[in-house]
Structure formats: structure tokens, C-alpha cells
Amino acid sequence: MSLEEALKLADEIVFEKTGQHLDDLQQAVLQGTLKRKRYRQIAEDFDYSESCIRGVGAELWKTLSEALGEKVTKPNFRSAIERWQNSNILNLAQDVVVSDSFNICEKERHSPDTPNSHQPNQQKSHPTQPATPHQYLDEMPELGDFYNRTTELETLTTWILQQHFRLIALTGIIGIGKTTLAVKLLHQIKDNFDYVVWRSLETSPTFAEFQADLLQFFSQSQQQNSLENTQKPLPLIKYLQQHRCLVILDDIHHLFSSGELAGKYKPGYEEYDCFFKQIEKLSHDSCLLLIGWEQPIKLAQLKSKKTPIPILQLTGLDIASATEILRDYGLTEIDNWEKLIHLYQGNPLWLKSMATQIQELGENLIELLPDDAILLPEDLKDTLQQQSDRLSETEKQILEL
Numbered sequence: 001m002s003l004e005e006a007l008k009l010a011d012e013i014v015f016e017k018t019g020q021h022l023d024d025l026q027q028a029v030l031q032g033t034l035k036r037k038r039y040r041q042i043a044e045d046f047d048y049s050e051s052c053i054r055g056v057g058a059e060l061w062k063t064l065s066e067a068l069g070e071k072v073t074k075p076n077f078r079s080a081i082e083r084w085q086n087s088n089i090l091n092l093a094q095d096v097v098v099s100d101s102f103n104i105c106e107k108e109r110h111s112p113d114t115p116n117s118h119q120p121n122q123q124k125s126h127p128t129q130p131a132t133p134h135q136y137l138d139e140m141p142e143l144g145d146f147y148n149r150t151t152e153l154e155t156l157t158t159w160i161l162q163q164h165f166r167l168i169a170l171t172g173i174i175g176i177g178k179t180t181l182a183v184k185l186l187h188q189i190k191d192n193f194d195y196v197v198w199r200s201l202e203t204s205p206t207f208a209e210f211q212a213d214l215l216q217f218f219s220q221s222q223q224q225n226s227l228e229n230t231q232k233p234l235p236l237i238k239y240l241q242q243h244r245c246l247v248i249l250d251d252i253h254h255l256f257s258s259g260e261l262a263g264k265y266k267p268g269y270e271e272y273d274c275f276f277k278q279i280e281k282l283s284h285d286s287c288l289l290l291i292g293w294e295q296p297i298k299l300a301q302l303k304s305k306k307t308p309i310p311i312l313q314l315t316g317l318d319i320a321s322a323t324e325i326l327r328d329y330g331l332t333e334i335d336n337w338e339k340l341i342h343l344y345q346g347n348p349l350w351l352k353s354m355a356t357q358i359q360e361l362g363e364n365l366i367e368l369l370p371d372d373a374i375l376l377p378e379d380l381k382d383t384l385q386q387q388s389d390r391l392s393e394t395e396k397q398i399l400e401l
Contacts, residue, residue, distance in 0.1 A: 036138065036139055039074075070083075079136065136198065148320070153188070166286065166288065167287075169291075171292060171314070175350055182291055194244045201252055218236075218243075237279070248291065251292060
């Protein structure tokens with residue numbers, strides 16, 4: 001379903017429910033959602049506050065939930081619209097079949113002596129059902145530029161496909177390339193799994209909300225495979241045991257408290273820890289990949305000699321790959337590449353931000369800066385502040401020493 005088709009369907013659904021078409025801001029929220037943008041990005045695109053955009057989104061999801069008879073959220077909006085459309089198509093097709101069968105019976109009743117009256121009715125075939133949506137990737141960002149993480153990519157692939165680790169953590173600071181690496185990984189290995197799920201935890205869903213969302217996906221997939229399936233949804237871990245699933249949870253640090261030691265769950269989010277323990281200890285062929293600035297503090301407690309939990313911590317890019325970024329961003333006249341890359345620790349996001357700023361101010365700016373001076377564009381300051389705000393007081397004191 002194209003973006004335009006999804007917006008048109010959403011407008012029809014909202015109009016039928018409220019008598020009003022989508023306004024410009026509502027369309028902006030839905031359009032950004034379909035493009036897998038976060039609320040913060042949508043707010044920046046249309047010059048609104050993030051809280052305003054979140055409020056508009058909350059009202060939309062409520063209206064759509066009431067209209068469609070299922071819980072609609074930002075992550076499952078597209079799939080909910082597609083289910084509604086497929087359901088309408090199926091109902092229409094069934095109505096046509098029933099209507100045709102009735103007409104045949106009527107003809108037989110009123111014309112019993114016609115030549116075909118005693119021949120068996122030819123059953124009309126139902127339209128071909130859409131393929132089961134085994135991929136829940138509404139929140140997965142586009143791949144974009146990928147700068148030589150060959151070693152890391154091979155490591156993750158080996159852990160998942162050859163060593164069959166059930167629980168893996170991919171960590172690193174903001175902008176280091178965790179999500180990009182995971183997207184590349186998913187594209188390469190997804191065909192080895194029955195179900196593939198990408199879920200962002202940026203909105204800090206409770207475990208009950210997270211589980212309900214995935215249960216809806218799994219149960220809906222099974223119902224589309226077999227329209228006779230009327231069983232109640234199983235617990236989430238049961239689906240992961242019955243099918244080979246790859247579940248990627250991005251932004252896992254949003255489950256943890258700020259101002260505390262890394263990986264300490266926020267109050268009310270401890271159920272995730274129980275789920276992760278199930279993933280590690282119970283028998284199944286699925287894999288859960290956790291991505292974030294921090295790993296759960298209790299993850300280390302799950303380790304044992306027989307079942308180590310692999311953790312891949314990303315560091316900066318090598319000189320060659322980092323140099324490629326600078327060249328792609330137009331910095332072709334700078335002589336001392338290595339010094340610049342060292343100052344920004346080979347962090348892709350930091351290098352891109354710095355390169356954009358230099359392009360605006362002139363490449364000779366680098367020559368005017370004192371030795372070891374670091375240029376900090378505003379967007380880079382914001383990202384560093386986010387990381388700093390999560391530190392505990394002890395960690396902040398250590399940094400100040």
C-alpha cells in the first residue's frame with residue numbers, strides 16, 4: 001500500500017467516524033508515521049512542538065482504534081489500515097459468492113426441468129488471499145549510507161545463524177551506527193526466519209503494551225494463514241517457541257532510569273527483565289537483538305559458562321571509512337584527515353554534523369582552530385547533552401576529574 005493510499009483510507013475512516021476530514025496537522029502526523037519518522041522529527045519538519053505532535057497523534061490513534069475495533073498505535077498504524085482494507089475485500093468477495101449461490105438456487109427452484117438443473121453447483125473460488133505479513137517492520141528506518149562495518153556484520157551474523165544465540169546486545173554511544181548496522185543485518189538474514197519484527201522502544205511502552213502489540217501481529221498473521229483459526233492468542237514467548245523469529249528492539253535505553261547507573265529499569269518496567277530471562281533460558285530457535293546506549297544491568301546475571309550472552313559494543317569507524325564520510329560531505333581540501341577523525345572519535349553522526357558545519361563556515365575554519373579544539377554544532381551539543389543527562393552523579397563526578 002502506497003503512502004497516498006494509506007492516507008486516503010485513513011481520511012475515509014476518520015470521516016466516517018467523526019464527520020470531519022483529516023486536517024493538515026493530522027495528515028502531517030500520519031505522513032511522518034508512514035515514513036517511519038519519530039515524533040521529534042515530525043515536529044521539526046512542520047515547526048511544531050513535540051508535545052503538540054504527540055497530542056495530535058494520541059487523538060488520531062484513539063479515533064482510529066474506535067473506528068477499526070482494534071488498538072491502533074504509531075507502530076502498527078500501517079498494518080492496521082492494511083488489515084482493515086483486506087478484511088473489507090474479503091467480506092465483499094464472500095458476499096458476492098453467497099449472492100451468486102442464492103441466485104443459482106432460485107433458478108433451480110423455479111426451473112427444475114432446465115438441462116442443468118440436476119448438475120452439481122460449480123463452487124466459485126475465493127479470491128487469492130494476500131500473503132501472510134510475516135514482517136513487522138513499520139518502525140524500521142531506511143538503511144541509508146553504510147560505512148564498512150564488515151567485521152561487526154560478520155560477527156552478528158555468526159552469532160545468530162551459526163551459534164544460534166537467543167539474546168544479543170548491541171551497544172554504543174549516540175550516533176555510532178548501531179541502528180544502521182542492525183538494519184543492514186536484518187536485510188541480509190531475514191529470509192532465515194519465519195517472522196521478523198523491528199520495534200522501537202522510544203515511547204517507553206510498558207511490557208503489557210509491548211506484548212499486546214506483538215501478540216496482535218502474531219495472531220493476525222496466523223488468522224490470515226487459516227481463516228478457521230479461532231484460538232485465543234498465546235503468550236508471547238509461546239510464539240517465539242513455535243516459530244523461528246528475529247525480534248529487534250531498538251532504543252532499549254528508554255526502559256532505563258536517567259541519573260542512575262547504566263541499565264537500571266524504570267519503576268514498572270521490570271517485566272521486561274523477566275521476558276529477557278525467558279528468551280535466554282527457555283528452549284526455542286528465535287533470537288532477540290537489543291539495541292541501545294546501555295544494556296540491562298541484569299543482563300550480566302544471565303550469563304553462564306554454557307550460555308554466554310554476547311554483547312557487541314560499537315566503537316568509532318576506522319580511518320578509511322571515516323574519511324569516506326568526510327569526502328561524501330564535501331570536505332575534499334582538508335589535509336590532516338586523521339587528526340580530525342581522532343578528535344571526533346570516528347563517530348559517524350559527529351563527523352557528519354561537523355562536516356556540515358564546516359561546509360557552511362568554510363573549510364579554512366579547521367586551520368584557524370587551536371590544536372585539539374573541537375567544533376560543536378548545536379545539533380551535536382544536543383545529542384551529547386542527551387547522553388550526559390543519563391549519567392549518575394558518580395559518573396558525572398568522574399568525568400569532571
